[in-house]
Amino acid sequence: MIFRRNKARPRNRRREGSGPLLGIRLPWRRIASACGVLLLVGGALFLLRLSLDQPVERVAISGRFQRVQALDVEQVVRGAVGSDGMATVDLSRIQAAVETIPWVDRASVARSWPRALTVQVVEQVPVARWGEHGLVNLRGEVFVHDSRFIPAELPELVGPEGTQAQMTERFLAAAPRLVETGMRLRRLTLDERGAWEIALDNGVTLRLGRERVDERFDRFLRAAARVVEGRAGEIAYVDLRYANGFAVGWRAGAGGARRG
Numbered sequence: 001m002i003f004r005r006n007k008a009r010p011r012n013r014r015r016e017g018s019g020p021l022l023g024i025r026l027p028w029r030r031i032a033s034a035c036g037v038l039l040l041v042g043g044a045l046f047l048l049r050l051s052l053d054q055p056v057e058r059v060a061i062s063g064r065f066q067r068v069q070a071l072d073v074e075q076v077v078r079g080a081v082g083s084d085g086m087a088t089v090d091l092s093r094i095q096a097a098v099e100t101i102p103w104v105d106r107a108s109v110a111r112s113w114p115r116a117l118t119v120q121v122v123e124q125v126p127v128a129r130w131g132e133h134g135l136v137n138l139r140g141e142v143f144v145h146d147s148r149f150i151p152a153e154l155p156e157l158v159g160p161e162g163t164q165a166q167m168t169e170r171f172l173a174a175a176p177r178l179v180e181t182g183m184r185l186r187r188l189t190l191d192e193r194g195a196w197e198i199a200l201d202n203g204v205t206l207r208l209g210r211e212r213v214d215e216r217f218d219r220f221l222r223a224a225a226r227v228v229e230g231r232a233g234e235i236a237y238v239d240l241r242y243a244n245g246f247a248v249g250w251r252a253g254a255g256g257a258r259r260g
Contacts, residue, residue, distance in 0.1 A: 054086050054115050063121035067103035076101060077109075077119055086111060094119075102144060105137065128171055128188075129156045130164060138172070140165030159190035166190075174198065174217060181225045202232035209241040216240040224248070 059077050061070045080097040081089050091109045098107040098119060105124045112118045124143045126135040135144040136157065142164055155175070157167045167190055175185045178200070187199035196213050198206040208216045217240075224238050224246050237249040 056081050056084075056086060056089065056115060056117055058112075058116040060112065060116060060118045061121065062118070064123065065121070066123060068101060068121060068123055072101060073098055073104075073119060073121060077117065081117070086113065086115060089117070105143070126151070126154060128168065129154050131156075131158065136164055136168055138168070140168030155185050156187045158187060160192060163190055170196070170213075177221060181221060182229065183225070200228075200232075202228070204228050204232055204235050205237040207237055207239045207241055219246065 056078075059074045061073050061077075076097050077094055080094040084090070089111075091111070094109045094117070095107050098104060098109070098121065103124050105122045107122070108120045110118050124135075124137050126144075127138055128136050129150055130136045130142050133144075133146045133150070134142045135147050135150070135154075136142050155171065157164070157171060159167050167188060171185065171188050174188070178185050184201040185198055186201045187197075189197040189199070191197075194210045196208040196210070198208065198217075200206070206217070206220055220238060220240055224240070227248060228235055228238060234251055235248055236251045239247040239249065
């Protein structure tokens with residue numbers, strides 16, 4: 001007889017897809033402990049913030065004021081604070097609100113614990129008039145368009161809209177040099193064609209034209225200023241729009257034109 005040997009089948013072999021994988025035990029106790037710690041820390045931070053977020057009771061304002069009123073600044077600050085407390089108040093929003101006040105150049109705001117804010121204000125410094133009622137600062141920005149009070153000593157800048165910064169820069173460069181010669185700039189004009197003129201406080205006008213303006217102004221200081229200094233009452237203008245010289249225009253009855 002032929003005996004067939006039956007192959008033994010493995011008893012513990014798991015067929016593919018026949019059942020789930022072995023379960024993974026999670027460290028629930030550690031997870032619960034960590035969550036508890038996070039809740040405690042979050043609660044402590046919330047209570048700390050709640051205790052610090054006290055109402056703003058005082059606003060301390062500092063700065064050298066001539067045009068700005070401290071009361072106006074405080075009213076704007078309190079309006080920007082609203083119902084916020086010391087911890088939640090937005091300092092940048094308060095700063096932006098203060099800087100919208102006329103004559104305020106810039107402001108800084110800080111917390112002063114436990115219940116106060118400190119506000120430091122820097123006023124605008126006008127260097128010239130823009131037209132009849134505007135005022136420009138050192139950066140050539142028109143910060144007042146309809147000023148009721150114009151300081152009489154301020155010179156006037158007259159030019160196309162958008163040229164304020166350019167004209168202020170030229171004014172700041174020319175005015176101190178004229179003072180050194182005993183003259184003051186009363187009006188600086190830039191016309192639509194780009195031609196420059198300077199009116200002095202002695203009634204003389206400098207015609208500088210559109211090209212080589214700095215070079216022509218230097219020529220006036222080197223040569224023509226001596227002529228103007230001695231006979232300003234007789235001179236109407238000095239025309240510097242020549243390649244190497246200048247022409248003097250005399251007032252009626254003072255004499256003929258003179259080339260320098």
